[in-house]
Amino acid sequence: MTERLGIIGGSGVYRIDDLEDAKWVAIDTPWGPSSDEILTGTLAGTPMAFLPRHGRGHVHSPTTVPYRANIDAMKRLGVTDIVSVSACGSFREHMAPGDFVIVDQFIDRTTLRDTSFFGTGCVAHVSLAHPVCDRLRGLARKAAEGLGVTLHDGGTYLAMEGPQFSSMAESRMFREVWGADVIGMTNMPEARLAREAEICYATVAMITDYDSWHPDHGSVDITEIIRVLGANADAAAGLVRSLAGAGAVPHAPCPHGCDRALDHAIMTLPERRDPELVARLDAVAGRVLG
Ligand SMILES: CSC[C@H]1O[C@H](OP(=O)(O)O)[C@H](O)[C@@H]1O
Numbered sequence: 001m002t003e004r005l006g007i008i009g010g011s012g013v014y015r016i017d018d019l020e021d022a023k024w025v026a027i028d029t030p031w032g033p034s035s036d037e038i039l040t041g042t043l044a045g046t047p048m049a050f051l052p053r054h055g056r057g058h059v060h061s062p063t064t065v066p067y068r069a070n071i072d073a074m075k076r077l078g079v080t081d082i083v084s085v086s087a088c089g090s091f092r093e094h095m096a097p098g099d100f101v102i103v104d105q106f107i108d109r110t111t112l113r114d115t116s117f118f119g120t121g122c123v124a125h126v127s128l129a130h131p132v133c134d135r136l137r138g139l140a141r142k143a144a145e146g147l148g149v150t151l152h153d154g155g156t157y158l159a160m161e162g163p164q165f166s167s168m169a170e171s172r173m174f175r176e177v178w179g180a181d182v183i184g185m186t187n188m189p190e191a192r193l194a195r196e197a198e199i200c201y202a203t204v205a206m207i208t209d210y211d212s213w214h215p216d217h218g219s220v221d222i223t224e225i226i227r228v229l230g231a232n233a234d235a236a237a238g239l240v241r242s243l244a245g246a247g248a249v250p251h252a253p254c255p256h257g258c259d260r261a262l263d264h265a266i267m268t269l270p271e272r273r274d275p276e277l278v279a280r281l282d283a284v285a286g287r288v289l290g
């Protein structure tokens with residue numbers, strides 16, 4: 001199968017331009033439909049698969065995004081590496097609206113989502129100590145250089161359930177006590193599921209606001225977020241173009257083992273596995289389930 005670079009576009013990023021042989025394709029998955037059709041094509045010679053996380057027209061809330069279907073569909077299309085381009089609030093004075101942060105860690109505060117492909121009848125435990133693929137992160141950082149935006153190399157992304165923004169007390173706690181740098185609502189469980197599907201994953205956080213902690217910036221305001229996203233549209237498009245030329249695909253074996261995450265992860269004895277669940281795992285875990 002053709003290997004592809006996957007891009008998951010967040011708020012404000014609903015399509016990518018300049019693809020050769022561009023085609024929106026619907027992929028059937030055992031986890032239901034993905035957020036939208038997936039845009040396939042070639043950019044800078046690289047086969048691509050682009051998925052608007054919330055769907056074109058922003059249909060899905062952070063809670064109702066079908067994360068499992070999205071990752072499964074990307075896997076079925078041959079995606080080996082996914083870069084998420086996401087709108088985020090900032091907990092750091094020096095990470096200002098308009099800046100990009102190349103995230104390297106996550107804290108998961110989501111509560112209402114399916115967080116795993118595995119379960120009763122096929123139990124698996126993958127490592128998530130380093131949820132971001134360091135090689136892909138390096139490529140994303142390089143791709144973001146020269147876009148004319150201020151870049152921050154490394155940062156902890158806190159994923160909240162939403163859809164409401166944080167209270168000021170939460171915002172202060174996340175920043176002062178928990179050490180988070182940016183906040184969003186979507187990259188978990190996406191990163192967990194990508195790891196289970198043995199897909200390298202990295203996030204470029206586009207800072208849109210100072211959340212609710214900053215004494216000089218009042219509380220987070222969606223109108224302002226949309227304004228910043230609009231102002232960043234060219235930089236986001238430039239990022240995707242240079243990511244395509246960054247060499248993630250064709251995919252060499254991942255030095256961090258993201259693409260072998262299931263090697264020793266499945267605990268359930270073959271004779272005790274649920275055939276229905278095993279069948280649903282054909283794309284995600286077919287490599288190890290046979
Ligand atoms: C439009 S502000 C809140 C919304 O934006 C972010 O989405 P995404 O990560 O898909 O760019 C955030 O997580 C919320 O879903």
Ligand SMILES: Nc1ncnc2[nH]cnc12
Nearest residue numbers: 087088089183184185211
């Ligand atoms: N302050 C914020 N909190 C959560 N998600 C966001 N997305 C953009 N800004 C955000």
